[in-house]
Amino acid sequence: MTKLLRRNFFARSVHAVAPDLIGATLLFKGVGGMIVEVEAYHHTDPAAHSFRGPTARNAVMFGPPGFAYVYRSYGIHWCLNFVCEPKGSASAVLIRALAPTQGLSVMRRRRGVADERLLCSGPGRLCEALGITVAQNGSALTEPPFELLARSAEVEVAIGPRIGITKAVDHPWRYGLKGSRFVSKPFRAR
DNA sequence: TGCCCGATTAACT
C-alpha cells in the first residue's frame, strides 16, 4: 500500500521534510529505490549553494517547493536535491543514497559495477545509476518521469553531521535509515 | 581575466 507524495509534502521546513524522506521510494523512469540517506541545506547555512543569494545555477532553489535542483559537483558528477519550504526560502534536501530496488540491471549497466552497494550509495553514484543530469534541473518531483512514494512503515532515523563540507560542519543535518548498509558512510552509533 | 576550491568518486600507495 503505497501512496504518491504530493506537492504539499515539500512545502514545509527542510528539517521536517528531510527525515520524512527516509524510507520513501524514489524512481526516475521506473528505476531507483528506497531513500536511505539525505542532508538538509538552507539559505542561512554557509554550506548551502543558496547562501550567497540567487544565481543562474541555484535559481531553482529560490523557486517553489517540490522541484528538482541538480548541480554539477567537482566538475564531474551530478547531485540531486529536492527543493523545500515556501517559495523563496531557498532550502533543499540533498539525496545521498538509495537502497536499490527497481531496475537493477539498468543501474548496473550505467554504473559499470555489479555490487548493489555501489550502485546508489553516494549523491554522484545515484544520479549516474538513475540517469539524472542537469536536464532534470527544475523538473517537478510529483510528476512523471519522477515517482515518489511515501514510506509504508515506520522507520528509525539516524542523525549526524553532514559529509564533504568545510563550512557549518557541526550541524547534525544528515539523516539516514538506521542500520542500512546502503548509506554512503556509516552513522556513528548513539 | 585569473586563480582557488568544492554538497565526489575511483584508483592509487
Place this chain on the structure above:
DNA sequence: GTTAATCGGGCAA
C-alpha cells in the same frame, strides 16, 4: 592513508 579527474562559481586584481 593520498591524489587525480575536471569545470563552473565566486572573488580578487
